[in-house]
Amino acid sequence: xxxxxxxxxxxxxxxxxxxxxxxxxxxxxxxxxxxxxxxxxxxxxxxxxxxxxxxxxxxxxxxxxxxxxxxxxxxxxxxxxxxxxxxxxxxxxxxxxxxxxxxxxxxxxxxxxxxxxxxxxxxxxxxxxxxxxxxxxxxxxxxxxxxxxxxxxxxxxxxxxxxxxxxxxxxxxxxxxxxxxxxxxxxxxxxxxxxxxxxxxxxxxxxxxxxxxxxxxxxxxxxxxxxxxxxxxxxxxxxxxxxxxxxxxxxxxxxxxxxxxxxxxxxxxxxxxxxxxxxxxxxxxxxxxxxxxxxxxxxxxxxxxxxxxxxxxxxxxxxxxxxxxxxxxxxxxxxxxxxxxxxxxxxxxxxxxxxxxxxxxxxxxxxxxxxxxxxxxxxxxxxxxxxxxxxxxxxxxxxxxxxxxxxxxxxxxxxxxxxxxx
Numbered sequence: 001x002x003x004x005x006x007x008x009x010x011x012x013x014x015x016x017x018x019x020x021x022x023x024x025x026x027x028x029x030x031x032x033x034x035x036x037x038x039x040x041x042x043x044x045x046x047x048x049x050x051x052x053x054x055x056x057x058x059x060x061x062x063x064x065x066x067x068x069x070x071x072x073x074x075x076x077x078x079x080x081x082x083x084x085x086x087x088x089x090x091x092x093x094x095x096x097x098x099x100x101x102x103x104x105x106x107x108x109x110x111x112x113x114x115x116x117x118x119x120x121x122x123x124x125x126x127x128x129x130x131x132x133x134x135x136x137x138x139x140x141x142x143x144x145x146x147x148x149x150x151x152x153x154x155x156x157x158x159x160x161x162x163x164x165x166x167x168x169x170x171x172x173x174x175x176x177x178x179x180x181x182x183x184x185x186x187x188x189x190x191x192x193x194x195x196x197x198x199x200x201x202x203x204x205x206x207x208x209x210x211x212x213x214x215x216x217x218x219x220x221x222x223x224x225x226x227x228x229x230x231x232x233x234x235x236x237x238x239x240x241x242x243x244x245x246x247x248x249x250x251x252x253x254x255x256x257x258x259x260x261x262x263x264x265x266x267x268x269x270x271x272x273x274x275x276x277x278x279x280x281x282x283x284x285x286x287x288x289x290x291x292x293x294x295x296x297x298x299x300x301x302x303x304x305x306x307x308x309x310x311x312x313x314x315x316x317x318x319x320x321x322x323x324x325x326x327x328x329x330x331x332x333x334x335x336x337x338x339x340x341x342x343x344x345x346x347x348x349x350x351x352x353x354x355x356x357x358x359x360x361x362x363x364x365x366x367x368x369x370x371x372x373x374x375x376x377x378x379x380x381x382x383x384x385x386x387x388x389x390x391x392x393x394x395x396x397x398x399x400x401x402x403x404x405x406x407x408x409x410x411x412x413x414x415x416x417x418x419x420x421x422x
Contacts, residue, residue, distance in 0.1 A: 001025060019382070020375050029054025032396050032403055034380065042375075045395045045407055046382045051242055051267030052313040053398045059270045062309035063302055071302045074101075075294070080304035087311060089278060091249050094258040098284040100277045101299035105238040105265025106134025108275045111293065112201065112261045113138050115283050116232040118290035119260075122196025126186045126231075128161035130386045132208045133201055133236055142201060155195040157186035161386070164212040164344055165360050172213040180221035187229045199232035199260075204251030207239040210385035211346055211353050216256045223257045232283070235259035238275075239351065242267045243314055243397065246324030246349025254348065270310050274303035319397040323349035329401050330393070333408040339415045341366055350399055353384065354391040354411075358420075362389035366418060373414035379407055 004025060008016060025037040031053040034042045044054070052059065066080070074081055085099045102108050117123055127133065127142035134140065141148060141156050159182040160168055162175055169178030187197045200222070205211050226233055240251030241264055248254045252262070260283055265275040275298075279287075287293070297303070314320065327349040334345045334354060343357035356367040364387045371381050371391065382392040395403070 019380070021372055024375070024380070031056075032399050041378060043379045043395075043403060043406055045393050045399070045403075046380050047396060048239060048244065048394050049266045049271050050396045051244075052270050052310055052317070052319060053396045054271075056270060056309075056313055058313055059272070059306055059309040062305040063272060066302045066305035069301075071300050073296050074299045078301050080301040080308075081299040084304040084308045084311075087308070088276070092262070092278060093253070095280045096259075096262060096278045098279055098281050100284075100293070100295075101303070102275045102277065102295050103273045103297050103303075104134070105236070105263060105275050106136050106139055107295070107298075108238075108263035108265060108277045109133045109139045109201065109234070109236060110136045111277045111287070112234040112236075112263050112279075113199065114291055114293075115261050115277070115279060115287045116199030116234060118286040119232055119283055120196065120198045120230060122190075122198045122231075123155045124157065124187075124190030124193075124195035124197045125155060126157045126159060126183060126190075126197070126200045128202065128206070128209060129158040130161040130209045131158075131201075131203070131206075133203075139201075154193060155190070157189055159183055159186050161209040162206055162212045162214060162218075163386070164210070164346075164355060165357055165362065167213060175213060176218045177221050179218075180225050183222050184225045184229075187225070187231070197229050197231045199234050200226050201234040201236060203236045203239060204255050204257075204259075205240045205245065205348055205351065207351065208384060210355065210390040211348065211351065213346070214255070216254065219255055219257050232260040233257070234261045234263070236263050238263065238265035238267070239394070240348065242310070243320030243323055244349050244351055244394075246320065246327045249320065251348070268310065269303060269306040272303060272306035273297075274307050314397070317398065322400070323397055326350065326399055326401055326404055327352065330404040330407065333404060334411065337408070337412055337415060341420060342415075347393075350395055350397060352393040354393070355385070356389045356391070362387035364389040366420070367391060369418045370411075370414055373418055374410055377410045377414065379410050 026034050027037050028035040034044050089097045132143050167175045190197045235252045243249050245254045252259050262278045268274050331347045341356045344355040356363045367389045374381050384390050384392040
């Protein structure tokens with residue numbers, strides 16, 4: 001382990017993150033399981049990348065088969081991108097029926113920002129102050145993780161994110177309207193500054209914000225504000241999309257609003273690097289007129305084969321229905337746990353958060369100890385939220401009730417063992 005870490009540091013440089021105090025050396029994956037170099041098996045309760053399960057044989061076979069026949073870019077004609085794209089957009093409403101395929105969610109979100117600017121002729125953008133949408137220069141400016149060289153750009157406004165411990169407006173009931181008021185104020189600032197308002201980018205379940213106290217209709221006041229101002233709603237579905245919320249294929253349908261642009265990423269190819277932007281024809285036309293965009297690897301035949309196989313597996317194995325059933329079962333089980341630092345357990349399908357707080361104050365150190373304790377029992381979790389005080393449970397979609405039982409049982413044990421003052 002120490003030799004591996006030394007090689008990483010020598011080759012990759014400083015500050016390259018790993019999970020856990022003692023990183024896990026993973027050598028193989030299968031379904032909802034990951035296997036370490038020491039032969040230990042870990043239940044993966046974190047990765048949405050392997051959406052239909054690690055190394056799903058149908059996805060592996062589709063990639064290998066297509067790689068043995070043809071892989072090129074879209075300046076040559078091939079049916080793969082058309083067959084896949086037509087099948088994908090059939091999953092959308094709201095006239096979202098045209099597509100650009102790219103390689104990563106970061107690229108997809110970068111394109112979405114440019115679409116908003118092309119449609120409106122303005123440059124101002126809004127996101128929450130506790131979000132993440134990727135690592136290109138443009139989308140990294142939406143994040144507050146680290147300030148960019150030269151300071152934050154003036155054309156980006158960040159509004160307070162929804163919060164469960166300290167809800168906007170003073171209560172969960174007041175939070176939707178207060179979030180909308182903050183967006184309205186940001187729009188006014190952008191207009192006064194001369195940048196104007198192009199679009200609002202958000203994850204429909206506010207995943208990186210910790211899915212804080214939102215439900216169907218939460219964004220209705222905000223949508224009204226954005227529409228009145230003439231801006232676009234840019235919906236990042238990288239985490240909730242492809243059925244993870246259980247009740248719907250897409251998070252925006254669960255919340256009940258119509259985005260102008262939707263971006264997709266990691267789960268789309270089950271780990272193969274493929275992503276996409278889905279939008280209306282009028283938005284696409286404005287973008288194509290304003291930008292000469294081409295992506296060498298976006299929409300290549302191998303990526304399309306991987307993405308098509310993922311759709312096949314989701315449908316044939318009933319994974320959306322599984323997310324609804326097992327997600328509800330897991331949520332009920334975790335809500336049955338009692339502990340003074342469990343302030344809330346909430347979720348959407350197979351995306352569940354357990355918030356660690358006491359008297360309204362986040363307890364990130366305790367949350368970190370729980371994550372480490374679960375890893376010691378062979379169960380991999382993550383953390384999320386402004387203070388990193390929310391356990392993030394987001395397993396591959398084949399996750400079953402028996403897996404949920406393992407998670408709940410281990411969580412009960414760890415909660416008993418971790419000191420409250422950790």
